[in-house]
Amino acid sequence: MKKNLPMNRAEHAQMAMMLEVCAYPKPGNVDRCHDYPDTRLEHFLASAILARPVFDAAEKTGGRVGTLIREAVQCTNGHSGGNTHFGAFLLLIPLVLGGDIDGARAVVAATDVEDAVEFYAAFGLTSVRMAESDDLDVNDPASVAAIRERGMTLADVMAYSAPRDMVAREWTNGFALTRRCADLLHAHGCGRESVVAAFLDLLATEPDTFIAKKHGEAVAERTMRSAAEVLDGKRDLAAFDAECVLAGINPGSIADITIAGIYVALGEGWQWDC
Amino acid sequence: MKKNLPMNRAEHAQMAMMLEVCAYPKPGNVDRCHDYPDTRLEHFLASAILARPVFDAAEKTGGRVGTLIREAVQCTNGHSGGNTHFGAFLLLIPLVLGGDIDGARAVVAATDVEDAVEFYAAFGLTSVRMAESDDLDVNDPASVAAIRERGMTLADVMAYSAPRDMVAREWTNGFALTRRCADLLHAHGCGRESVVAAFLDLLATEPDTFIAKKHGEAVAERTMRSAAEVLDGKRDLAAFDAECVLAGINPGSIADITIAGIYVALGEGWQWDC
Numbered sequence: 119m120k121k122n123l124p125m126n127r128a129e130h131a132q133m134a135m136m137l138e139v140c141a142y143p144k145p146g147n148v149d150r151c152h153d154y155p156d157t158r159l160e161h162f163l164a165s166a167i168l169a170r171p172v173f174d175a176a177e178k179t180g181g182r183v184g185t186l187i188r189e190a191v192q193c194t195n196g197h198s199g200g201n202t203h204f205g206a207f208l209l210l211i212p213l214v215l216g217g218d219i220d221g222a223r224a225v226v227a228a229t230d231v232e233d234a235v236e237f238y239a240a241f242g243l244t245s246v247r248m249a250e251s252d253d254l255d256v257n258d259p260a261s262v263a264a265i266r267e268r269g270m271t272l273a274d275v276m277a278y279s280a281p282r283d284m285v286a287r288e289w290t291n292g293f294a295l296t297r298r299c300a301d302l303l304h305a306h307g308c309g310r311e312s313v314v315a316a317f318l319d320l321l322a323t324e325p326d327t328f329i330a331k332k333h334g335e336a337v338a339e340r341t342m343r344s345a346a347e348v349l350d351g352k353r354d355l356a357a358f359d360a361e362c363v364l365a366g367i368n369p370g371s372i373a374d375i376t377i378a379g380i381y382v383a384l385g386e387g388w389q390w391d392c
Numbered sequence: 393m394k395k396n397l398p399m400n401r402a403e404h405a406q407m408a409m410m411l412e413v414c415a416y417p418k419p420g421n422v423d424r425c426h427d428y429p430d431t432r433l434e435h436f437l438a439s440a441i442l443a444r445p446v447f448d449a450a451e452k453t454g455g456r457v458g459t460l461i462r463e464a465v466q467c468t469n470g471h472s473g474g475n476t477h478f479g480a481f482l483l484l485i486p487l488v489l490g491g492d493i494d495g496a497r498a499v500v501a502a503t504d505v506e507d508a509v510e511f512y513a514a515f516g517l518t519s520v521r522m523a524e525s526d527d528l529d530v531n532d533p534a535s536v537a538a539i540r541e542r543g544m545t546l547a548d549v550m551a552y553s554a555p556r557d558m559v560a561r562e563w564t565n566g567f568a569l570t571r572r573c574a575d576l577l578h579a580h581g582c583g584r585e586s587v588v589a590a591f592l593d594l595l596a597t598e599p600d601t602f603i604a605k606k607h608g609e610a611v612a613e614r615t616m617r618s619a620a621e622v623l624d625g626k627r628d629l630a631a632f633d634a635e636c637v638l639a640g641i642n643p644g645s646i647a648d649i650t651i652a653g654i655y656v657a658l659g660e661g662w663q664w665d666c
Contacts, residue, residue, distance in 0.1 A: 124470075125442070125470075129441065129442060132441045133438060133441060136434070136437050136438070136441060137434065140433060140434055140437065150424060150425075150433065151424075151425070159414060159424065160410070160411065160414055160584065160664070160665070161665070163410050163414065163437065164407060164410070164664075164665075166441065167403065167406045167407060167410060167440065167441065167444075168399070168403060170441075170444055196398075196399075197665045198665050198666070199665070310434065390434070390438075391434070391435070391438075391471045391472050391473070392472070
């Protein structure tokens with residue numbers, strides 16, 4: 119009798135979601151020790167649990183990436199915590215469908231207009247806002263008509279959003295930051311401290327576009343420089359975390375990319391448990 | 393398009409495991425703010441995630457309760473955190489199979505010798521110790537032979553352990569404390585504070601048999617009285633928690649029963665999210 123069973127891709131995706139939210143301290147984000155008033159640790163963990171059927175379907179029977187993203191949102195938005203993992207699903211669904219980064223690139227390359235329409239339906243289920251400059255407003259039925267008229271695939275929609283959204287940008291650059299995050303995890307070694315270290319490395323080198331949309335580019339740049347000061351030993355991590363939480367500065371896009379990075383690293387043998 | 397989907401039984405079981413371990417402060421146990429050196433929050437959450445296929449099987453296709461318990465242990469013991477949920481699975485598997493407490497009672501009543509043999513196989517995969525007085529040692533192959541010879545069903549095995557194990561006792565008394573825990577959750581209202589309140593109510597009225605096996609009856613009784621003093625306002629909850637953690641006094645059996653109580657309460661409409 120086998121003593122235990124290896125994890126499948128769906129489980130790697132769920133574990134990545136769980137490990138990311140539990141890791142602490144992660145400046146500004148919900149973590150083991152911090153909630154926001156409306157979004158709590160339990161909301162993120164519920165989302166990790168409830169996404170399972172969609173990850174299972176993606177792994178076992180494949181399916182349309184746009185539809186699976188919409189279904190992941192539908193499975194996980196039954197709580198009051200708002201959108202917890204929309205960006206993470208944008209990365210995890212192609213990764214689980216394709217298995218790894220190479221496979222995810224192939225999934226992205228094969229998207230079509232129907233995927234884009236399904237994505238807009240998913241978007242409409244969330245409270246995620248597009249940048250104000252976007253003319254493809256998900257609350258405007260005319261947007262779907264415009265997508266069909268222009269023949270935009272989901273990859274085209276992501277390319278359209280990429281300048282202002284680092285999660286969408288992963289679709290256009292071959293999952294470059296996801297790859298970097300996985301490499302950082304391998305470099306930092308096993309366990310949860312490695313998740314925090316990889317997260318801080320990304321935060322110190324990339325302006326988070328979720329922060330930029332909410333607070334402006336300048337705040338995103340300043341947060342990046344502050345994270346670099348933490349790594350240089352010039353700023354205290356706990357104090358930086360407290361400042362971010364107080365100001366509602368949460369690097370949500372880097373969190374999404376960290377989840378994708380953990381998924382990839384787990385598939386490459388990185389050990390979460392040490 | 394439905395905005396979100398209702399949870400099924402498997403998801404209620406996983407949510408119960410997640411909500412129990414996140415609730416804090418729970419004196420002496422792993423919670424959001426406390427780990428033990430070898431058993432951490434992430435181990436409990438990994439177990440909640442990885443048990444899904446077994447809960448799904450129990451809900452959708454039924455199956456043998458002893459086999460499902462063994463499979464749940466096999467799905468979830470691939471980490472270094474030791475046995476996190478053996479007692480919880482003893483309660484959750486019949487509850488998911490039967491749907492609710494009435495259904496679980498029927499499952500218990502229908503167990504046979506093969507369930508008992510499977511249970512011993514599950515037990516052998518864990519580091520759970522039986523009380524020293526037990527002559528049915530799971531590490532002794534002769535025990536399985538003895539079970540077959542005596543014609544003991546899994547319900548008989550639980551009745552044999554019931555005097556020294558409050559989780560086994562649930563099988564013999566119709567899930568009485570599980571029922572009481574669910575009633576306490578309804579009475580305390582929605583959300584995670586209610587989980588802590590129900591846990592403390594149980595701790596203040598029942599000596600935890602996991603503590604008794606590890607530290608002796610006197611310590612279990614003393615812990616119960618201390619919990620009652622917390623409820624009477626005569627003792628500080630945080631200080632009591634710290635004392636328990638320092639002494640390794642963890643009420644693991646009451647945690648298992650709390651998980652079962654949350655499962656039942658969720659099925660009856662109790663709201664975790666408020």
